[in-house]
Amino acid sequence: MSGGLKQIILQVASRLEITDTVDEYFRLFVKSAGISPDRADWIALSIREAVNNAILYGNKQDPSKTVEIEMEAGEEGGTAMIRIWDEGEGFDIGNLPDPTKEENLLRPHGRGIFLIRQFVDDVRFTCRNPKGFGIELLIVKGKS
Amino acid sequence: MSGGLKQIILQVASRLEITDTVDEYFRLFVKSAGISPDRADWIALSIREAVNNAILYGNKQDPSKTVEIEMEAGEEGGTAMIRIWDEGEGFDIGNLPDPTKEENLLRPHGRGIFLIRQFVDDVRFTCRNPKGFGIELLIVKGKS
Amino acid sequence: MKFEVLEKGDVTLMNIGGRITLGSGDIKMRDKLLEQLDKGKKKIVLDLGEVSFIDSAGLGELVAAYTSARRHGAQVKLANLTKKIDDLLDITRLSSVFETFDSADDAVKSF
């Protein structure tokens, strides 16, 4: 934990407009968590992708369903963790087509998870009770 | 809930410097929650008082202890709720001297809870398991 | 989002500004482009110099622009990429799909 902030949790309705609000909170979080500013834009993009997916696929844009974003600052010089939870069933993550393969290049979709994997240091998928699918983005704070 | 943000939860270490960080998050929250801007400064002061008390008295400035700040946006035009939790035992809230009484006017302390009561629409004290004392600030969003 | 359509000889130059992201900008770009394709325009340059931000949905729209154009026998080229968009095209290998130019002028002349 750096500067005293340990964790922020945001609970938001499943509406696509909310990603901008989440972004504003992330920008504040970056300052307290000691994430390198040159990475912030790319991590912000990763969070947008994950939040959009949670809203679209996890919660099917049902505004009564909640998306929860946890941002954990972690130790100074250690790792920060960002988790995006939805109320859905998740999906078969082993089975995503690689968007950079020749035959997929002209598909208009399927680049979200791929981009996330490029910009954060580790991605994990996880579930919780009673129901909830989560994607966990790990950020090694020393890296730039 | 307004604009899609339902709730923010901040978990912070028990260090006095953290109140400025909490304030920054509150300023963002004000925008999403639809709290009238002319009240924001006074509610911000109330939050500072409650967070300082949680750090000083609840957690005795032990930085390993956590203060948790929940900001719940509530329905549009309804009430917002802000809860400040510490890991302490609480205190006898019925027994606080009135700082505006003649005999207390020259005391340097004892104005925090009094100020909070002036600026928010209701104050409740509450406990939770396994341990934790909370002060709950209710804000009627229509009021200015 | 900003859209400005200029005729440069037989080349259509579209100056795009703002964000191309899911739910904002993406659909609009598609509509504006189809309008030009329906008019029979065959040579199209998208000037992205003032695009502040793009996400995977925005990248998808660029790809859709490319394929719609091809279906109409037209061609889309990109100009004036910011460093961030350039990086995104590289990372997603879309740089192998698009012809990109440093300036709108260069792109217009290249047809």
Add this chain to the structure above:
Amino acid sequence: MKFEVLEKGDVTLMNIGGRITLGSGDIKMRDKLLEQLDKGKKKIVLDLGEVSFIDSAGLGELVAAYTSARRHGAQVKLANLTKKIDDLLDITRLSSVFETFDSADDAVKSF
């Protein structure tokens, strides 16, 4: 936090700027004031015009300034309150404790 001490005849004018809050500004104000009291100053004006923010600990420091001065046979007056600080003094009834003035000049002349 800003502290500036000016001599106006036998009146000590302290221009205070920034925040007077728990852990920042509060202790410093106390020290600066005691310094003046120890020098034997008896007439003190605190100009709060540039104080951006004050909390209950800051109000407590103002009270402590008042009582320390009294113990030294000195007097503290306040000048140039912002609307917010004025409201806080009213709400806490500290306006009945302090003599307050619209300008530092008025406060200095009032002794």
